[in-house]
Amino acid sequence: MRLNIILGDQLNWNSLLWQDVDKATDIFWMAEVAQASLQPASNKNRTVIFLSAMRHFAKEIEKKAFDVIYYRITDGFNSFSEVLTHTFHQHDITEIRCVLPGDYLVMQEIEHVVKQHRLKIDWLEDKHFIAKRGEFGQWLKQRKKPTMEYWYRHLRESRHILMEQDKPAGGQWNFDKSNRQSFSKHGPDPIKENPNYSVDDITQDVIDIVEKHFSQLPGKLDTFNWPVTRRQALIQLRHFIDHYLPSFGDYQDAMWTDQPFLYHARLSSSLNLKLLDPLEVIAAAEEAYQKNKAPLNAVEGFIRQILGWREYVRGLYWAYRKDWLQFNALNAKRDLPAFYWTADTDMHCLHQALKQVIDYGYGHHIQRLMVTGLFALLWQVDPKHIHQWYLGMYVDAVSWVEVPNTLGMSQYADGGIVGSKPYIASGAYINRMSNYCQHCPFDPKQASGDKACPFTTLYWYFIDQHNDLISHNPRLAMQAKNWEKKSHTEQHVIRERATWLFQHIDKKHKDT
Ligand SMILES: Cc1cc2nc3c(=O)[nH]c(=O)nc-3n(C[C@H](O)[C@H](O)[C@H](O)COP(=O)(O)OP(=O)(O)OC[C@H]3O[C@@H](n4cnc5c(N)ncnc54)[C@H](O)[C@@H]3O)c2cc1C
Ligand code: SF4
Structure with missing residues (x-):
């Protein structure tokens, strides 16, 4: 049997894992592990988002009549090593595939346990990201110092995003200077409310489990309102484009008492779980500009966060993957208050x-x-x-x-x-x-x-x-x-x- 590992932040149907699937030999595998909530101690909202989104995705897999092994957090497995070992003992696994994880330590852990069982794993490219495997590394080699702005321009030009012929839309790459306004003393105008994502049975079940087993963790769940399915994530995207994007640029850096979200997208969790594809998010923003529904400073500012910063930090994460946790250039040693x-x-x-x-x-x-x-x-x-x-x-x-x-x-x-x-x-x-x-x-x-x-x-x-x-x-x-x-x-x-x-x-x- 071929085991296809789906990690909690790999909930997309356009991943390479879904190519060349043979229902007779392919089996899909998902696991909720306690370590992910406890080390480091996680906000309850974070745990609920992950577990609920995973369970909804597993249900979709089952609906498509694929075999799926699913371990729940209450099954008592603390780590990927423990739960994978259990699977290897229970099933006759000969091949393993997984899309490249978003965490180098998870990748190392999985590789280690796979090796222990004399198996091999095939790491697949993560198609969710805009930059191709190796593209950032190539770009990095050509530069004395990596600067986000040039990486962003490279991606905009090569993917033809927000371009007019071969020039940036509006004749300028960056409208950051217009994006630093604060509010007048009256604060923001009334802001359209966010959609309400009703808590279904799956989410409620997860909330109950988290409240029961992880009551010591920080976080409040009575206001839980995050998208946990692709359908909800698409509603959030549309709501952002229609109601918040036009003011996003001007007030991108502003803050106001008792206004936690202002004109921000609240799309990062959906993007990172891979319920949304970054290119579809960018296309929706670009379309709003083309249809005169949002100004260029807002659209460019928003696209820069996703095409520029998001792809840039991912490139740097992998470029320095072994070193990050050792860095302490300022020799800082104090405890967190x-x-x-x-x-x-x-x-x-x-x-x-x-x-x-x-x-x-x-x-x-x-x-x-x-x-x-x-x-x-x-x-x-x-x-x-x-x-x-x-x-x-x-x-x-x-x-x-x-x-x-x-x-x-x-x-x-x-x-x-x-x-x-x-x-x-x-x-x-x-x-x-x-x-x-x-x-x-x-x-x-x-x-x-x-x-x-x-x-x-x-x-x-x-x-x-x-x-x-x-x-x-x-x-x-x-x-x-x-x-x-x-x-x-x-x-x-x-x-x-x-x-x-x-x-x-x-x-x-x-x-x-
Ligand atoms: C110390 C620190 C830690 C952060 N940790 C995370 C994290 O764990 N996960 C995370 O997704 N973002 C992180 N960010 C980046 C950013 O703050 C969040 O992406 C953003 O606040 C998410 O809210 P939003 O979806 O409403 O974003 P918006 O402000 O509406 O921005 C739109 C999108 O752009 C992307 N984006 C914006 N800034 C960045 C950035 N600097 N790096 C990568 N993507 C970016 C996000 O996908 C975001 O959804 C961190 C920033 C700082 C300074
Ligand atoms: S601590 Fe008080 S005075 Fe200082 S920046 Fe914060 S809100 Fe302002």
């Missing part, structure tokens, strides 16, 4: 960004990069700890995309592979892009004193601590100069305030 698991902090921006992650498993890009990520960077959290948190807490988290975003873009643990500088900012940035500071006991302008914004204090402290790196980086040198311009007394009180923060900020949680 306990409030990352509870949202119990007076810092309003962090409270908002963390609470919505716990409640929905969601944060948009700027919340991840410039609130939760920025604080962890300034707090000097060990990159492995913050990586585990991001991997567990978001509904869309899978290693190939989470790792380079967290360890690279957000924490600069890679020393500048993903981005050319650490993304540092003071509370002034958060104040400019949101109304969070208006609800906060701290003052983003102050770096010392009782009302000092911790972001602002730690921002200057970071510049002080990493002066060599910052002053030699052309994009940050000005910030180092600004620090040097401060008087010795001012520098001294900022250092003192930072030391006080390190001793006190997380204390109440450690004491309890």
